[in-house]
Amino acid sequence: MGCRFEVIDYNSQTMNFWQDILAKKGMILALSPMDGVSDYPFRAISKKYGQMDLVFTEFANVEGVCRSKSTRILQHFDFDQAQRPLIAQIFGKTPAYFKQVSVLLCELGVDGVDINMGCPAPTVASHGSGAALIRTPELAQEIVRAVQEGVREWSEGLEMQDCPDLSAPMITEVAVKKNFFGLVDPDRRHRPTVSVKTRIGFHQEEIDTWLPHLIELAPAAISLHGRTLKQSYSGQADWDVIGRAATLVKKMNPEIVFLGNGDVPNYEVAVEKVQTYGVDGVLIGRGSFGQPHVFLPQAKRQEFLVSHNLFAIALEHAQLFEQTYGHLENYRFLPMRKHLAWYTRGIEGAAAIRAELVRSDSAVAVAEILRRHRLI
Ligand SMILES: Cc1cc2nc3c(=O)[nH]c(=O)nc-3n(C[C@H](O)[C@H](O)[C@H](O)COP(=O)(O)O)c2cc1C
Secondary structure, eight states: OOSOOOOOOOSOSSOOHHHHHHHHHSSEEEEOOOTTTOOHHHHHHHHHHHOOSEEEEEEEEHHHHHHOSOSGGGGGGOOOGGGOSEEEEEEOSOHHHHHHHHHHHHHHTOSEEEEEEOOOOHHHHTTTOGGGGGGOHHHHHHHHHHHHHHHHHHHTTOOGGGOTTSOHHHHHHHHHHHHHTTOOOOOTTSOOEEEEEEEEESSSBOHHHHHHHHHTTOOSEEEEEEEETTTTTOSOOOHHHHHHHHHHHHHHOTTSEEEEESSOOSHHHHHHHHHHHOOSEEEEOGGGTTOGGGGSOHHHHHHHHHHOOHHHHHHHHHHHHHHHHTTSTTOOSHHHHHHHHHTTTTOTTOHHHHHHHTTOOSHHHHHHHHHHTTOO
8 A cells, every 4th residue: 555566467368367378387376256345454464374376356336436435446446556366346236336346446556357157145136136137147148238338338438427326436436446455547458357257157057058158258267066056055166167168168169267166275175176077276165264274285384374373363454444534534443353263263272362353443453452362
């Protein structure tokens, strides 16, 4: 924050950044998008210590960006240069809003725009958004086209001011964010990629009928969570289905980067999934809670645990949370508390410390608790 960086060109002329990482590293390891979890401080800490290839923001509702009076919703997209390549995720059901929010994201300078077609939460899916789009493939296609159009027209000169549903405060807030996070104006020659994250089906697995609707539109990447909407987060992710989907995607369009997702706890299991199921990479979500090192290979994980104190990282996270949001109206420390509890996962006898941490209301209080227990 505060300092300026050179723009790194992740979108080379011939390859997009997904393909570029894949060509260089043989697989992609990414931090999955998680609403209420993967905010700016969480992504910053995860990237600093986990060094994953890509990070996704938590999702934001395009209807909210286009209709809300408050600009607070743009917080979901907060990022700085250290988090690149940064993929901003959006959800909704109104193609015209998707297009306009894509223009806003281009202007903010994100590297990719990802469309959520996987959220099973009733607050999202019962409105026809998220995983409900599996049921309305024509609308899903319209949405992908709208985002592709927004990104293309931005690269040809379309401005946020040309978008009727982006309010003046929302447009101003983009400039404020860029200044706060030290982001330079993006180069219109390098458009963000468009990708989709989805599930294997609605009530049951239906990849053979669902995925071709997406593949046809040639998104840069597709990420597939191996559960249906109906399963929500129950049972196990079905990696056999993800493997079949990988074959389907590669057969229909080998240019599309295909990532699998679900129940992967660490780097080694991710490598095993790539080797066994033919995916180009893996997204890790819940396994990373309070454990940024899960993205590192085992030897580095062990080194990390010797050279780092997870409680010191928890405090760093709390301090960054305060620095990022403390100056905002209606600021609350509450969303930080769950992270503090996660940092104590797997630590024997941590129940008492956890009970204190989840009642803390500032980084100073966190420091006091950790010092009193001689943890830092
Ligand atoms: C708290 C929480 C919030 C989530 N929010 C999102 C979201 O905003 N966008 C999305 O595509 N997936 C979201 N997901 C799904 C995850 O990205 C991921 O697909 C899922 O957790 C399975 O991966 P995992 O087993 O590695 O956690 C969320 C999951 C959790 C647990």
